[in-house]
Amino acid sequence: MRSVTLVLWTIGLLFVEAVSSCAIIELQSFSLGTRRFTAIPDDSSREVGLSTGRASYVTSDSGSKMYLYHVILDGGVGRWIISDVLGEQMLAVGYVDSWAIMPTLVHSLDGNRKPAVWQLYSGERWTHSPEAFFHCVNTDVESAFYLSVPGEPWFYSGFFVETGDVVVDSSVYSMVANSVKRYLYKVGNNWILSGVIGSTTGEAYVEDAAAKFPADITNLLWHFGNGTAWSLHEVTIIAGNREATVVRNLHLHRRISSLPASQSYFEFPNGIVMPSVGLGTGGIPKKTSVSVIRNALRQGYRLLDLAREFHNEDKVSRIMVAGRDDPEIPLRNEVFIASKVWPTHLGFHPTTRELYESMRALQTPYIDLYMINWPMCDSSLGWMHCETSEEPSANWKESWNALERAYAEGHISSIGVSNFNHHLLAEFDHFGTVLPHVVQNAAQPGEGRVDMPAREWCSLHDVIFMSRSTQIGFKDFPQSLKSAIQSVALSHAVSPNAIISRFFLQSGAAIIPRSAKSAHLQENLKVFDFTLTNSEMKLLGWPHVMHTDEL
Numbered sequence: 001m002r003s004v005t006l007v008l009w010t011i012g013l014l015f016v017e018a019v020s021s022c023a024i025i026e027l028q029s030f031s032l033g034t035r036r037f038t039a040i041p042d043d044s045s046r047e048v049g050l051s052t053g054r055a056s057y058v059t060s061d062s063g064s065k066m067y068l069y070h071v072i073l074d075g076g077v078g079r080w081i082i083s084d085v086l087g088e089q090m091l092a093v094g095y096v097d098s099w100a101i102m103p104t105l106v107h108s109l110d111g112n113r114k115p116a117v118w119q120l121y122s123g124e125r126w127t128h129s130p131e132a133f134f135h136c137v138n139t140d141v142e143s144a145f146y147l148s149v150p151g152e153p154w155f156y157s158g159f160f161v162e163t164g165d166v167v168v169d170s171s172v173y174s175m176v177a178n179s180v181k182r183y184l185y186k187v188g189n190n191w192i193l194s195g196v197i198g199s200t201t202g203e204a205y206v207e208d209a210a211a212k213f214p215a216d217i218t219n220l221l222w223h224f225g226n227g228t229a230w231s232l233h234e235v236t237i238i239a240g241n242r243e244a245t246v247v248r249n250l251h252l253h254r255r256i257s258s259l260p261a262s263q264s265y266f267e268f269p270n271g272i273v274m275p276s277v278g279l280g281t282g283g284i285p286k287k288t289s290v291s292v293i294r295n296a297l298r299q300g301y302r303l304l305d306l307a308r309e310f311h312n313e314d315k316v317s318r319i320m321v322a323g324r325d326d327p328e329i330p331l332r333n334e335v336f337i338a339s340k341v342w343p344t345h346l347g348f349h350p351t352t353r354e355l356y357e358s359m360r361a362l363q364t365p366y367i368d369l370y371m372i373n374w375p376m377c378d379s380s381l382g383w384m385h386c387e388t389s390e391e392p393s394a395n396w397k398e399s400w401n402a403l404e405r406a407y408a409e410g411h412i413s414s415i416g417v418s419n420f421n422h423h424l425l426a427e428f429d430h431f432g433t434v435l436p437h438v439v440q441n442a443a444q445p446g447e448g449r450v451d452m453p454a455r456e457w458c459s460l461h462d463v464i465f466m467s468r469s470t471q472i473g474f475k476d477f478p479q480s481l482k483s484a485i486q487s488v489a490l491s492h493a494v495s496p497n498a499i500i501s502r503f504f505l506q507s508g509a510a511i512i513p514r515s516a517k518s519a520h521l522q523e524n525l526k527v528f529d530f531t532l533t534n535s536e537m538k539l540l541g542w543p544h545v546m547h548t549d550e551l
Contacts, residue, residue, distance in 0.1 A: 022136035022143035022162065023171070024060060025104055027068075029132035031120035032082070032094060036061045036137060037068050037103075039164040040086075042174050042183075042197075045069065048087030052078065053176040053409075054101055055161045056086060066093070068103060076348030076401030078408070080106065082120075094120040094132075098433050099408035101159050101176045102144050103134040108245050109408060110434040113269055113462055143173075145214050145239040146250050146410055147184070147193075149365065150332070153224045153233055156193065156204065157365030159246075159410050160184055160214065165197055172197055173214060176409050184214060191217060201225070206235070215239035254366065254413050257333050260300040262528045266464045266510060268437045272413045274336050274369065276505060277525060278303025280468060280514035281312055290315050292516045297335070298328040299521050305440075305468075305512045307340040307373055308354055313361035321363070337362065338369035338438075340418055343377035343384060347394025351402035355411065369438055370406065371416040372399050375424055396424075397431060404434050416440060418468075422453035428461075438510070440466040444473070445503050446481045446541040455509075466510040471500050484539050492530050495523060502527045503540050 027035045037057035045056040056069040067086040071079050080103055082094035096118045100106040106116045118132040136143075143162040149155075158175050163183075165172035170186035183197050189209040194202030206222040214237055222235045238253050240246035251271040259265060264276045279296045281289065281304065289312050293304065297319065306313050316337065323329025339362075345354045351372075358367060375396040377386040386392075396417075403415040416438030417425075428435055439458050443451045451465075458465045474482070474496065482496075489499045497513070497520070504511050505527055513524045532540075 022104070022138070024137040025057065025068075025102075025134050026137045027082070027103075027132065027134050029094075029118065029120055029129055031122040031127055031129055031132070033063075035059055035063060035066060037066075037134075039162055041165045042163045042172070044086065044164075050087055053174070053181075055163050055174065057103075058086075075398045076405065078401070078405055092121070094118055094129075099405045101408060102161055104136055105144070105245060105247055107133055108247055111269055113435050114433060116433055143171075143213075144246050145173075145237055146246060147175075147214075148236040148238060148253070149222075149224075149233060151233055152363075153204070154359075154363060154365040156182070156224070157410075167198060170212070186211075193222075250410060251413060254333070254368070256302060256336055256368075257331075259302055260525075263300070263302070263525070264528065268414055268464070269462055270414065270437070272368070272437070274414070274438070274464065274510065275301075275303040276510050277301070277501075277527065278305050278336070278338070278510065278512040279521075280305050280512035282307060282310055283514060284310075284312075284516050286311065288516055290319060292521075294319050294323070294329070295518055296521050297323070297330055299518075300525055301521070302330065302334060303336045303338065303510075303512070305338050305466075307342070308345070308358060309340075309342040309373065313339060313358055317361060317363045332364060336368045337364070338371065338416075339367055340371040340373035341399060343374040344386060344389045346372075346377065346389070346396055346399045347391040348398040348402045350390040350394065351399040352406070355402065355406050359411065366410060367412050369414045369416055370403060370412045371418045371438065371440060372396055372403070372420075374419050375417070397427075400432055404432060407434060414438065416466075420454070422457050425454060425457045435461055436463050438464050438466050440468055440512075442469040442472075443467040443504065443509075444470055444477070445485065445500055446478065447543075448541075450504075450507070450541055452543070455507075459508075464510055465508070466512060467504040468512055470504055470511065471497050471513065474500075481541070488532065488536050488540065492532075494526075494530065498523055498527055499532075499540070502530065502532055503537065503542065506532055506537065507542050 025037050038060040039055045040058050050069055052070045052072055054070040059066045066082055068082050073079055077097055078099035079095050079097050081092050084091045096106055096116050098106045098116045100109050118129045119126050120129045144159055146159050149157045160173040160175050163172050163174045167185045173184040175182040182195055184193050187200050190205045190207050192202040193204040204222050204224045206219050208217045208219045211217040220234045221232045223230045224233050238250050255273050265273045267273045279301045284292050339358050341351050341354045345351055377384050377389055379386040406412045407415050414437035416436045418440040441451050441454055455465050485496045485499050489496045501511050501513055515521050
């Protein structure tokens with residue numbers, strides 16, 4: 001956790017210098033040797049039922065023909081496959097489980113926290129091949145890029161990858177999407193965004209005669225059509241360069257641009273930053289939620305903890321839109337938005353649909369953090385309303401696969417879980433291709449109440465622990481604990497609530513205290529103004545001496 005007066009990163013437009021396209025990718029491995037692949041036309045993939053939106057490839061060297069393509073397995077596992085026949089998994093000679101948008105990006109999806117490893121067939125047996133990887137042959141930069149479209153046409157935002165299709169003036173780039181298909185290509189002086197290859201108008205276009213590749217486009221103002229008229233919108237193209245992949249640069253581009261003085265933040269392994277103090281919105285009455293959230297933003301809150309079940313995502317959208325001319329309301333790139341999927345929507349497809357509903361409600365092309373709210377739907381708890389579950393037999397792992405896909409495709413900047421105990425967290429040691437960035441669990445001060453097993457798992461795996469419900473039931477705390485909190489509060493001249501918040505913040509956790517009262521909102525942001533001693537931390541239940549940032 002770092003303290004800052006201003007966090008500012010100027011990423012600019014992240015254009016790369018004019019370089020050749022990554023038209024050829026190369027596999028280097030012990031088992032299969034060195035093989036070169038080129039992208040094939042998009043229709044070839046769809047003809048054999050490949051529908052994950054990623055390009056497919058065929059070998060271009062003198063060896064036996066092989067194909068490289070992406071599939072979705074039962075339960076939502078994404079897999080890149082090397083096979084003798086396009087789309088035929090039974091003839092596979094290599095595979096790696098990953099939702100990366102290109103084979104060259106497989107290793108960078110979760111970096112050193114959970115490296116992706118290819119499984120290759122040598123003719124006699126399958127071998128674990130950590131040395132195997134793909135890279136671009138004729139350039140250091142992958143041909144994928146991210147088209148960022150703010151405002152009303154936000155749904156045009158997304159990753160694009162080069163296909164094997166060509167038009168007269170350029171290669172064709174396909175949007176990585178599982179629903180509406182869109183392509184980007186050049187016709188004359190215009191770059192066209194269209195659902196059909198070859199259209200001279202499309203759904204959007206920009207004039208830039210000099211640009212040879214999408215990453216070279218310097219004209220920011222694109223024309224978007226709605227069927228009756230064209231409107232101008234500013235578009236940013238984010239690409240890779242020789243220092244960082246397109247995925248890394250996208251994360252840097254999305255880092256919140258500033259924090260009010262004295263606040264602190266956490267930095268995830270992927271470069272995304274999250275404020276250490278946020279507003280918990282669960283339980284805030286619906287009739288006052290808009291005024292409370294607006295007031296919190298004006299006071300300096302830059303982390304909002306939302307959820308589908310809270311029915312407040314659309315309210316945040318309305319506040320942000322209405323506040324564009326209000327200097328006290330931060331812009332979208334100055335707010336870290338977290339939301340969660342309810343357990344009635346567990347399962348790969350239900351969770352995917354709920355994520356898109358969250359994006360539509362928020363009117364944003366990405367959500368900073370998306371979490372699984374609960375690992376299961378407990379029918380004995382009426383407030384979970386499990387009778388409305390879309391897929392009663394679905395499980396949280398299928399939902400996690402959906403989050404991994406959305407993360408790889410740029411719809412989510414970080415992913416996490418809520419209400420997972422350490423036994424469930426341990427399952428990530430043998431499951432998934434991306435570890436959680438955040439674990440949000442209930443915790444209270446006091447010996448044995450801080451959820452130390454989960455905290456230790458988070459510390460071991462470079463995961464941020466976000467403590468929730470830290471002050472709920474204070475009147476029912478053990479009397480000795482209440483007395484200790486009140487005594488420490490008296491010595492610092494603050495409230496018991498402030499002591500609890502500072503306790504968790506100082507232990508290295510993020511905090512999301514909930515309050516509808518303006519005075520309490522202000523108080524929650526003043527937890528940076530004082531520090532607890534080691535003896536005070538121990539008195540309140542923290543077992544470690546070196547408490548600050550320890551876990």
